[in-house]
Amino acid sequence: MKTIQLATPGAFASIEEPEPQRGDNEALVRVRRIGVCGTDIHAFHGRQPFFDYPRVLGHELGVEILEIDADNAAGLQVGDRCSVEPYLNDNDSPASRIGKSNCCEQLEVLGVHTDGGMRPLLSLPVEKLHKANELTYDQLALIETICIGAHGIERSGLTANETILVLGSGPIGLGAIQFALSLGSRVIVADINEERLAFCRDTIKVHHTLKADAPDFESRLTELCDGALPQVVLDATGNRFSMQRTFSLTAHGGRIVFLGLLKGEIAFDDPNFHKRELTLMASRNATPDTFKKVIDAVKSGAIDTKPWMTHRLALEDVPDQFESTIAEPGLIKAIIEV
Numbered sequence: 551m552k553t554i555q556l557a558t559p560g561a562f563a564s565i566e567e568p569e570p571q572r573g574d575n576e577a578l579v580r581v582r583r584i585g586v587c588g589t590d591i592h593a594f595h596g597r598q599p600f601f602d603y604p605r606v607l608g609h610e611l612g613v614e615i616l617e618i619d620a621d622n623a624a625g626l627q628v629g630d631r632c633s634v635e636p637y638l639n640d641n642d643s644p645a646s647r648i649g650k651s652n653c654c655e656q657l658e659v660l661g662v663h664t665d666g667g668m669r670p671l672l673s674l675p676v677e678k679l680h681k682a683n684e685l686t687y688d689q690l691a692l693i694e695t696i697c698i699g700a701h702g703i704e705r706s707g708l709t710a711n712e713t714i715l716v717l718g719s720g721p722i723g724l725g726a727i728q729f730a731l732s733l734g735s736r737v738i739v740a741d742i743n744e745e746r747l748a749f750c751r752d753t754i755k756v757h758h759t760l761k762a763d764a765p766d767f768e769s770r771l772t773e774l775c776d777g778a779l780p781q782v783v784l785d786a787t788g789n790r791f792s793m794q795r796t797f798s799l800t801a802h803g804g805r806i807v808f809l810g811l812l813k814g815e816i817a818f819d820d821p822n823f824h825k826r827e828l829t830l831m832a833s834r835n836a837t838p839d840t841f842k843k844v845i846d847a848v849k850s851g852a853i854d855t856k857p858w859m860t861h862r863l864a865l866e867d868v869p870d871q872f873e874s875t876i877a878e879p880g881l882i883k884a885i886i887e888v
């Protein structure tokens with residue numbers, strides 16, 4: 551079968567590969583749609599640390615089941631449409647045993663640490679398939695991205711009568727924003743990119759947007775919170791300045807979630823942290839339970855993924871068109887059709 555491999559930074563190659571053999575407790579699936587993510591773009595540009603080449607990318611997947619062991623199908627059958635939870639964990643690891651398969655010590659993410667979905671067929675553990683026959687393959691390919699944001703919101707314990715400030719409105723921030731809106735919370739979004747803020751205001755219908763680099767940013771935020779500050783601040787930028795700033799933007803007794811990842815150290819003022827009695831949380835990947843909740847939210851229409859899909863290309867065109875597609879202005883999500 552024809553597989554698209556990222557041979558070296560900046561160069562995809564079309565290679566011929568044998569079809570996968572289905573292992574124990576696995577299902578053979580046909581890949582239908584692949585979402586392009588920031589991780590893929592960083593890998594293409596050679597900016598993804600600890601990344602080995604060659605690698606088959608693709609971890610945001612909408613797939614169809616072609617073959618499954620009837621005795622071990624977990625309610626799935628041939629023809630089912632599924633979203634893939636691409637976090638391959640060891641179920642016996644200490645983290646997995648306490649229900650945190652998302653940050654398992656042995657975690658391998660499909661398309662990052664191990665070869666992913668830029669190919670027609672894959673064999674995957676049955677437990678990593680989340681069925682949703684009511685959704686399109688496009689929608690299924692976006693579930694994982696939304697789950698990353700949704701997991702951050704779940705970590706924060708955000709409730710319907712609280713206000714959240716989301717810093718950064720790229721695809722990961724958007725997932726958090728949409729999930730927070732689906733809970734009925736008040737959502738304020740800050741970004742330095744005016745185009746992204748306009749998208750959040752006009753299309754996603756967040757409650758307020760703020761230019762993150764405006765000189766009066768903090769006073770505007772306080773105004774929007776009736777003289778106080780948001781109970782939850784979630785950083786989806788991975789930018790040191792933005793992450794360090796969250797400590798002064800969060801209400802007393804509030805929670806901070808770092809969804810973005812910075813390759814370095816964060817410093818904060820302990821008296822400020824202490825005075826506010828803040829809670830700081832990391833958020834990594836998502837749990838199987840979050841996949842179920844996000845699928846339900848997309849099914850019910852509480853989360854609409856249509857406006858996300860701004861660009862499309864065919865798998866066989868990836869070697870020629872990937873670079874130009876990811877450089878296009880207005881790109882939110884590119885969807886690859888297989």
Ligand SMILES: [Zn+2]
Pocket residue numbers: 587588589609610695
């Ligand atoms: Zn991703």
